[in-house]
Amino acid sequence: MDRVTLTPAATAVFATVLTRGPISRTEVSRVTGLSTAAVTKVVRPILAAGYLDELPVGRASAGSGRPAAPLAVRADREFFAGVWLRAGELVVVLADLRAGVRAAHRIPLPGTSVAAVVAAVARAVAVLGAPGALVRRVGVAVPGEVDRGSGIVRRGPYPGWRDVPLAALVREATGLPATVENDVRALTVAEQWFGEGAGTRSFALVTVGEGVGCGLVVNGALVEGGYGVAGEIGHVPVDDTGPRCHCGGRGCVEAIAAEPAVVARIRAATGRAALDLPGAVALARTGDRAALESFAAAGRAVGRGIAAMVNMFGPEKVVVTGDGVAVLEKDLRAAYGPQAFGAAGGCPLIVEPLPPESWARAAAAVTIMALIGLGPG
Ligand SMILES: [Zn+2]
Structure with a gap:
């Protein structure tokens, strides 16, 4: 995250605002177990870096007599590419910081070799704009066995794929930080943070x-x-x-x-x-x-x-x-x-039936959570 190093307390506060915002500092304090003074201290640099907004003051907060300005994550502060690898094609979305989908595309997969797939992922990300200009991170979701910590695909989804260091290869091909996660676990993360x-x-x-x-x-x-x-x-x-x-x-x-x-x-x-x-x-x-x-x-x-x-x-x-x-x-x-x-x-x-773009959005959700300190990558 630009100019902000997130401590564990800051990660907890950011995650709370991300998933429950707009939310008052008092409510963040209740959810995280931090004191309101600690919440205010943690929030200050994140606000200054433009990741959070203070919404117009609503009603006065209970007890303090001071007005409570609810906090919300600024959705367009950063954008993410989410890519789902499936048979024959890649599904790619541009997601904002609140995992809102701004654009979606499908890219045909010309081959299933590691080199062909990594090149297709790089093309899919480039469709969303010059890497780094708009998109700051890449999340990839893969059907198959994935070691998320190392970003290595242990097995699948294509013939012969064993121990493929996919996160490192995508980083190299796009110049952007990348996460790789099993697609079912990615969809679980997306629903955990941004859904049901x-x-x-x-x-x-x-x-x-x-x-x-x-x-x-x-x-x-x-x-x-x-x-x-x-x-x-x-x-x-x-x-x-x-x-x-x-x-x-x-x-x-x-x-x-x-x-x-x-x-x-x-x-x-x-x-x-x-x-x-x-x-x-x-x-x-x-x-x-x-x-x-x-x-x-x-x-x-x-x-x-x-x-x-x-x-x-x-x-x-x-x-x-x-x-x-x-x-x-x-x-x-x-x-x-x-x-x-x-x-x-x-x-x-x-x-609930979900469209294929939901899986690509889930890949983006994993990389959003990594950005705020939840998970490797
Ligand atoms: Zn069985």
Whole structure:
């Protein structure tokens, strides 16, 4: 951050204003546990550097008799590129300091070699303007195993990708600081700070797509897992007579509910070999029995997997997202309810389809949080 070195107290204050602003200093003090004098001291250099605004004075703050000018983050103080790597293309957004999306593009991916992908990321960032002129940092979200601390992609998303130092390569290609994070964890961070998870201490995000993924926030911290693997509800077994899973197990949520599994069942039942997911969703909407049953099976599997996760981690709420989730929702909720233990049955499930740009925005959110001292990079 320009001219401001953030102490842990400053990071806590900035994060509070970012996610809850406009907010008074008194309220920041209550949320962070710092004294109001400490908050005022911490805020002064951040205000001076232009990252925060004092909004017009509203009502007088309780007790002090002095007017309370609410604090808000100045959204256009810095801009960020968020890039999501997926099959065949990159999705890129220009995000402001409050993770608001100002522009979005898609860039075709000419190849999947490390050099081709890094060059495409650099082109995607350049589309947003000369690096450094407007965009100050780059966040990349990757399906696959990522060590966020070192910025190394351990495995995937493209054939042959093993231990790729992607953050360092993107830094070299763009001249900008870069973060790399697994895409499901990035989306969890975005929802934690800027979405449904804001203001919660414990929160879970479940994604249903090519696979079934889950990001967990427990006591305010993203769960990384001792082996970089945690919250893999895709591999919770829910049917011991179910299909074999690519992980080696049987009857995993993912083997039943991932998009390829749902579509394969409908293809087999209807003989429509060229059916894709949008076609399958459309077929279900016409009332086709095979399509409805395939989505229902997926909904039941995801619902049971979520119940297992909620019973173990007790999130305050769960967001479920993916292209076909609206079709799963009824069966998902019906399977979840009876399996959720006690008061956990009251944990709200929020089912929301998100556009591909949400994943790129999530990549930007990770690099915003890194800028203010939350996370490496
Ligand atoms: Zn599995």
